Amino acid sequence: MARKRRQIGEILKRWGLVDDQQIEEAAKIAQGSRKRIGDVLTELGYAQQNDVAKALASQFDMEFVDLDQPNVVHKDNLSLIPMDIIKKYIVLPLGKEGNTLKVLVHDPMDLDLIDDLQFRLGGKIELALGAKAKIKEYIDSMLSETKASIDETVRELSMDQSMDRGASLDIQFTGEDGQEEDEDEAGENDTPIIKLVNQVIAEAVLARSSDIHIEPFENRVRLRYRIDGVCHERNVIPKRVQASVTARMKILAGMKVEERRIPQDGRIKMKIAGDVIDFRVSACPVYHGESIVLRVLRPDAANIGLEKLGMQPDTLETFNDIITRPTGIFLVTGPTGSGKTTTLYSALSKLNRPDLKIITAEDPIEYNFKGINQCQVSEDTGMSFQIILRAMLRQAPNIILVGEIRDKEVGEVAVQAALTGHLVFSTLHTNDAPSAITRLIDMGLKPFLVASSIQAILAQRLVRMLCPHCKEPDVTPNPRMMNLCGLSNEDIADKTIYKAAGCKRCSGTGYRGRRGIYEILVMNSEIRDLAFNREPVSKIRDAAAVSGMRNLLGDGRLKILSGETTLEEISRITQVEGLVEEIEEDEDAVVA
Secondary structure: OOOOOOOHHHHHHHOOOOOHHHHHHHHHHHHHHOOOHHHHHHHOOOOOHHHHHHHHHHHOOOEEOOOOOOOOOOHHHHHHOOHHHHHHHOOEEEEEEOOEEEEEEOOOOOHHHHHHHHHHHOOEEEEEEOOHHHHHHHHHHHHHHHHHHHHHHHHHHHHOOOOOOOOOOOEEEEOOOOOEOOOOOOOHHHHHHHHHHHHHHHHHHHOOEEEEEEEEOOOOEEEEEEEOOEEEEOOOEOHHHHHHHHHHHHHHOOOOOOOOOOOEEEEEEEEEOOEEEEEEEEEEEEOOEEEEEEEEEOOOOOOOOHHHOOOOHHHHHHHHHHHOOOOEEEEEEOOOOOOHHHHHHHHHHHHOOOOOOEEEEEOOOOOOOOOOEEEEOEHHHOEOHHHHHHHHHOOOOOEEEEOOOOOHHHHHHHHHHHHOOOEEEEEEOOOOHHHHHHHHHHHOOOHHHHHHHEEEEEEEEEEEEEOOOOOEEOOOOOHHHHHHOOOOOOOOOOOOOEEOOOOHHHOOOOEEEEEEEEEEEEOOHHHHHHHHOOOOHHHHHHHHHHOOOOOHHHHHHHHHHOOOOOHHHHHHHOOOOOHHHHHHHHHHHHHO
């Protein structure tokens, strides 16, 4: 038989805190006002808030938490529950063990609150009880501290002198059609979070960042900007607002705020300092929360112009010749972040004329072009690369861009398109241009199709350019770096090479901006025969060199000798045959 639950008044009476007359008086008032007797006893001054909450915990066999005691709620745990839930339900997270989250509540009889918490937070929930007024007092105090901390953070960002502050920080969210949208309705306590997120994004854009990384760890939230291909840390986001910042980013990107178990993708469009800028947003669950990355897509990046990509005059001349041919495949290769998309978009911009029909299949579409038909790949809706490509061929295009040749099926359709009168642009992930031929054959494409369809292959990397305001002559260049870059003292006898120094204009790095280094392999009869006969990549590379191909390292040397970059930058970026062995031999010599 279940034990009968004692009443609040009875428990308080047994503890000697109230008497029968006080209980009777409170019971009459509670009956007439539909208030709970514990609340009435508190209002009449017969019992303290903590006493009533402690009695309520005893009534329901729950743990009582006294918030007047120090360090009951650890600030590191506050990110376990989003701030909007904390404020809405007046609850506090006490900690998490395994899949069980311990939550401090004030009303064990509010079943709707408990059900909603389990739905919003997921996993198991263990409840503890505290006084409502004490919980609310703690939340208000926490929000006040948070606002002060965020205001200080925003001031730090605004006062930063490491970047050009000439542009206005005016920020406006825009819709897909470019029209300005009203800001979200937000309470007063949300304003600091909105201000912090806006300031972080604005600073990153004005600092010429290509990515914004928000990474949660056990005791801190790391903020990093990728500038000129290198991450720079800005450890300024308070840990206690991790959940609120993450939620704000996800709301802006159109993601599901309550979904924290699977990766999500979204987009943000903002007008900053007069320019409408797209952000591609990725949220990925990690051990201490969700890692958020914003890829900055500037509108002028796709229209940079072929002449400004950094190609040598002879490379640019060959490039222009290839992209104006009527048929064949033109591949651009390199690792992620090497500028392949920018190169292809610059080519399409030049070819975008009313007399040519251009269709692209991209995953995702990064930049929108007027006059070009762009198709978004989406496996969820069945819009795969293969299906889009086959549909493209029925659209009678002149030029086709395939975002990436990932497998045999996509490669075969691209080859068919090239052999039936279309010019096909695409990308591939290989270290250099000759490797692309063997990579396609290894995918399963027939060697004779690869040999006959490919017109040329461009491999590229992005290297940081020296800051023109602070670069200094390198009078004693590092012999090891000279060796790795293939330069001798005779090569630099009548040249001046430079080193990075650092100033305010380049944030002390010594570099400002990036350009490409390139190697372009143009197919000829000898290289086609080697591809047809499945010869190793080393023979293809040798034949390309004989035919005049300048490799990545050779292009990098020209940029060193022209004073555009440094020995260290080229040796860091380029990968050529034998380079690893040279480094290992050099290190062995140093150890010896």
